[in-house]
Amino acid sequence: MPASRDSVIWGADDARAWIRIPGELDDKYTHGTLGVFTGSDLYPGAAVLGVEAAARTGLGLIRYFGPVEATRLVLERRPEVVTAAGRVDAFLIGSGVDPLELARDEHRNAAVVDALVSGQPVVLDAGALELVSRSTGPTIITPHQRELARLMTAHGITVTAEEIYAEPGVWAAHAADELSVTIVLKGAYTHICSPATTSFEGFHARVESATSWMATAGTGDVLAGITAALVATHARSLGENPHTLGPLAATAAFLHAESAFIASAGGPLVALDVAETLPRTIAALIAGRV
Numbered sequence: 541m542p543a544s545r546d547s548v549i550w551g552a553d554d555a556r557a558w559i560r561i562p563g564e565l566d567d568k569y570t571h572g573t574l575g576v577f578t579g580s581d582l583y584p585g586a587a588v589l590g591v592e593a594a595a596r597t598g599l600g601l602i603r604y605f606g607p608v609e610a611t612r613l614v615l616e617r618r619p620e621v622v623t624a625a626g627r628v629d630a631f632l633i634g635s636g637v638d639p640l641e642l643a644r645d646e647h648r649n650a651a652v653v654d655a656l657v658s659g660q661p662v663v664l665d666a667g668a669l670e671l672v673s674r675s676t677g678p679t680i681i682t683p684h685q686r687e688l689a690r691l692m693t694a695h696g697i698t699v700t701a702e703e704i705y706a707e708p709g710v711w712a713a714h715a716a717d718e719l720s721v722t723i724v725l726k727g728a729y730t731h732i733c734s735p736a737t738t739s740f741e742g743f744h745a746r747v748e749s750a751t752s753w754m755a756t757a758g759t760g761d762v763l764a765g766i767t768a769a770l771v772a773t774h775a776r777s778l779g780e781n782p783h784t785l786g787p788l789a790a791t792a793a794f795l796h797a798e799s800a801f802i803a804s805a806g807g808p809l810v811a812l813d814v815a816e817t818l819p820r821t822i823a824a825l826i827a828g829r830v
Contacts, residue, residue, distance in 0.1 A: 542710050542711065542713070542714035545709070545710075545713040545733070545736075545742060545744045546744065547709055547731065547744040547745060547746050548744070548745050548746075549745070549746060549747075549748070550732070550745040550746065550747050550790040550791070550793065550794055551794070552794070552798075552825060552830045554745075554787070554790065554791070554794070555790070555791040555794040555795065555825060556825055556826065556828075557787075558770065558774070558784075558787050558788055558791040559598075559791070559822060559825065559826060560572075560598075560770075560773040560774060561826070562598075562600075566600070567600065568600035568601045569600055569601065569627075570600065571598075571599055571600035571773060572599035572600050572601075572629050572630070572769065572772035572773035572774075572775065573599070573600055573601040573602075573603065573626075573627060573628045573629045573630075573772060574594055574599055574601070574602050574603070574628060574629065574630055574631070574632060574768055574769060574772040575603045575605065575628035575630070575631045575632070575655060576590065576591060576594070576602060576603065576604045576605065576606075576631070576632045576633075576768070577605050577606065577631065577632070577633045577634070577637070577648070577651070577652050577655065577668075578590050578591070578604075578606060578610075578632060578633070578634065578635040578636050578637060578665075578761070578764075579606040579607060579610030579613075579614070579635070579636045579637070580606075580607060580610065580636055580637050580638040580641050580642070580667070581607055581609060581610075581638070581641060582636075582638050582641070583636030583637075583638070584606075584607070584609050584610035584613050584636070585613070585636065585758065585761075586635040586636020586637075586666070586758070586761045587604070587606050587610040587611075587613065587614050587635070587636055588610075588613050588614055588617050588618075589635070589758045589761040589762050589765065589811050589812065589815060590632060590635045590636075590665075590761045590762070590764050590765035590768075591604060591614050591617070591618055591621060591765060592617060592618060592762075592765065592812065592815040592816070593761070593762040593763075593764075593765030593766050593769070593814070593815040593818065594632065594765035594766065594768055594769040594772075595618055595620075595621075595765075595769075596815055596816065596818040596819055597765070597766045597769035597770060597792075597795065597818055597822070598769065598773065598819075598822065599769045599772050599773050600773075601622060602618070602620075602621045602622065603621075603622050603623070603624070603625070603626060603628055604621045604622070604623055605623070605625075605648065605651060606648075607641075607645075607648075610636075611623060628660065628772075629660065629661070629772045629773075629775035629776070630660055630661040630662065630663070630768060630771045630772040630775050631655045631656075631658075631660060631661070631662045631663070631768070632662075632663045632665070632764060632765065632767075632768035633652060633655060633656075633662060633663070633664055633665070633668040633671070634664050634665040634666045634667045634668025634669065634671075634764075635665045635666050635667075635760070635761040635764045635765075636666065636667065636761065637666060637667030637668055638667060639667050639668075639670065642667070652668070652671070653674070656671060656674045656675045656676065657674065657675075657676050658676070658677065659676050659677040660677045660775070661677050661678040661679070661680075661771045661772075661775055661778055661785075662675045662677055662678070662679050662680070663679075663680045663681075663682065663764055663767050663768040663771060664679065664680070664681045664682070665681070665682045665760065665761070665764040666682075666687070666760070666761075666764075669681055669683055669687055669691050670691065670694065672691070672719055672721060673695075673719075675721070678722075678771075678778050678782045678785050679721040679722065679785075680721065680722045680723075680724060680767060680771065680785055680788075680789050681719070681721055681722070681723055681724070682724040682726065682760065682763060682764050682767065683723070683724075683725060683726070684725070684726045684727065684760065685701045685704040685705050685708065685725070685726075685727065686701040688701075688704055688711065688712075688715060688723075688725060689701040689703075689704055691715070691719075692711075692715055692718070695718065695719065697714075697718060699711065704725075705727075708725055708727055708729065708731050709729075709731045709733075709744065709746065711725070712725040712731035712732070712733040712744070713731075713733045713742065713744055715733070716733040716734055716735045716736075716742070717735045717736055717742070719735075720735050721735070722734045722735075722743075722785040722786055722789055724763070724767065724789050724792070724793060726760060726763065727749075728748070728749050728752075729746045729747070729748050729749070730746065730747045730748075730749070730793040730796075730797070731744070731745075731746050732744070732745045732746070732747070732786055732789045732790040732793060733786070734783060734785055734786035740783055743783065743786030743787070743790075744786075745786065745787075745790040747790060747793040747794050747796075747797050748797065749797055749800070750797040750798060750800055750801030750804075751800050751801050751804045751806075751809075753800070753804045753807065753808050753809050754797070754800040754804075754809070754814070756808075756809065756810060756811065757811065758810070758811030758812070759796070759800070759811045759814060761811065762796065762811050762814050762815050763792060763793065763796045765815070766792040766795055766796055766818065767788070767789055767792035767793075770788045770789075770791060770792050771785070771788055774788055795818060795821055795822065795825075796814065798821050798825070798830060799814045799815075799817040799818050799820075799821040800813075800814045800817075802817050802820065802821055803816070803817040
């Protein structure tokens with residue numbers, strides 16, 4: 541069993557400091573530009589959910605690159621999204637991506653590889669988790685327990701999903717150290733861990749799910765979108781201090797949980813409800829009402 545690491549509960553006061561409010565000199569290019577490679581023919585809705593969440597978290601511009609049907613659905617929902625290539629500050633890759641479909645699409649696959657080796661901050665989710673070792677910039681991955689078990693086993697560390705369920709904080713910290721990336725391990729408690737180094741003791745925070753109704757399809761795509769948006773708006777400071785990835789990912793998990801709580805109001809919800817509630821949650825957080 542890997543060694544445990546002390547963790548902190550990430551709350552509103554912690555999260556408030558990591559919301560970047562645009563200033564009077566900001567424009568769409570200075571307030572964070574996000575490149576998004578999500579969705580597939582099998583799962584086009586994942587693209588809609590992640591883009592919607594990123595847009596409602598607040599950033600300057602989203603560039604979406606996906607299959608034809610996913611692109612149509614994204615633009616139908618968010619017509620301000622751009623599908624032309626250009627400069628970006630961070631990338632979101634993998635939500636709803638079918639790795640086999642991606643491999644067959646040479647143009648899109650090459651674009652994903654270019655993003656991974658660009659040195660820009662990257663958030664990897666779902667179908668792109670196996671690409672983690674190819675990322676050259678600051679990297680966040682957002683697995684659930686089964687995905688993390690597969691990923692760790694592929695990297696020579698045999699562990700079962702049941703073992704990770706039993707000790708999620710321990711395995712999130714161990715995975716962060718072994719893979720040298722920030723881990724957002726989703727669950728009833730989401731554990732966020734950044735790797736320890738010779739000069740940095742590491743980061744470990746946890747965020748409790750505010751409602752069990754969040755156990756529904758698509759909420760992970762929403763979390764990935766929130767996380768990527770926060771990374772994009774802080775991309776310039778990440779170049780000076782990559783250790784801010786942990787607090788940014790923890791803030792994303794907090795916004796995700798709080799928005800689900802507000803959207804649920806004690807009853808069922810769907811993933812799009814969580815994304816649509818984000819502006820209200822962020823406004824309340826900034827005003828100190830959360």
